[in-house]
Amino acid sequence: VPPFDRDAMMIEADLLVDWYVPAISGSPASDSLRAGYHKQWNALLDRLQGREVTLMLRDFHSPNIIWRGDRSGHDRLGIVDFQDALIGPCAYDVASLAMDARVTISPEIEKQTLDAYVTARHAAGAFDEASFLESYAVMAAQRNSKILGIFVRLEKRDGKPYYLKHLPRIRDYLRRALSHPALASLREFYDAHGLLEERAL
Template sequence: MIPPPGTGAFLNAHGWGGAAVRPLAGDASFRRYFRVTLGTRSAVLMDAPPDKEDSRPFLAIGKHLDTLGFSAPQAMAADLEQGLILLEDFGDARVNPVLAEDPGAEHEIYAAAVDLLAALHQHPPADVPPYSEAEYLREARLFPDWYLPAVGLVEASGHDAAWAPLWPALFTHPPVLVLRDYHADNLMLLDRPGHQRLGLLDFQDALAGHPAYDLASLLQDIRRTVSPELEAAMLARYVAARPELDEAAFRTAYAILAAQRNIKILGVFTRLYVRDGKPAYPLYHPRLWQMVNANLEHPALAPVKAWFDTHVPASARHGVEVPA
């Protein structure tokens, strides 16, 4: 992966001339990341092409989180016209690979992640758009728009109507800042005295919405298995930390949001393959279907389950085939 044009001049202008630049793992967006090292100093260079990515929300939400005392990488320098941002380096200790090496730390780390959410949700949301009914529906429609044609099915009627009775349950609690991709691959273990133990990544798409969304994202993780026992324990931990919530309503919203998110991701991962030529993402489809089939068994999902049972046969619930 070659650094973008202008990297050398950008680094020179901000005191990093002559630094080594090497690639880091990217994500599902058009953003790319590089580690910049100069002597004992290190930073992360984010390349976010301005014609494809608007980095202003990332910077604003990161600043908001930092002001509240949460650890989000802060910008050391930025040139938004080029789409270049130099960020604090949180290291390499992402929670997912850390737990692969040390599974015994799982309960402690997940407890810290749940406690972080409970603390964040005590604050009003930042100046971000609302997680509206229209947005929930737009996301849910990614499934019929992308997944169904990819497995040879035509869109069936009644999709939007099946979801309609569920949306009111997502507006029963005051909105909080929803980071929208809160899971083990976007959490960093930090060794920084005076800071939160967990660092936050990938929050630029944050909205003001229901507090159960990020909890569902954490506990129904696409990329790593969270046992039903751990999910139940962490859900109970969050509820105990926020006794002011209506627990029954919260748990219902959690079930709906877990289903909505996993169904949406079936569509997103199909789009990443069909439109963007990224063949790794359909490999997650079988795991997603396991979670979706379980999600649909919750009584609150009855209308959506009926739609799936009518229009998405079992033979179409394995995923999109990727040619070898």
């Protein structure tokens, strides 16, 4: 299984500057904005070095989870759309589930989901909770930045405008992720360039 490495993370994160920035500004992202964006993200990805990795499905959210009530135990859960699985940060799929791109997850339910995972990990043995929570914030910010770009691309390139209705939810998730102290500099960058402002497209 291939790794979800820095190059892959940056290719995904770049979808925001490739598609979302032009959509909100009316012109392509400037070289200086792109360079600043890369500087911010590379600094954050440096923090993930040496962190725990695992098999990550990458689209682990409600549309891809099937409830099988006639089964028992873990077999009650079916999973589809895992063909793009990679080896990467264990926090990624947790962020994907707790910040579902197509279903609004309240901060309270997000916290319950996160707490359930953290509790289970502590029960299973040694677990660095602080490092995990930082990785969770980084991966949540990366994923939601990517999704802003993807949903605009689906409208602009593929003629699927109904994805735009999800953008306010994704911006809200992004604000939540950026509230982690480790992401303060990235939050300032996004604010300075109007990337978190509510706007109609």
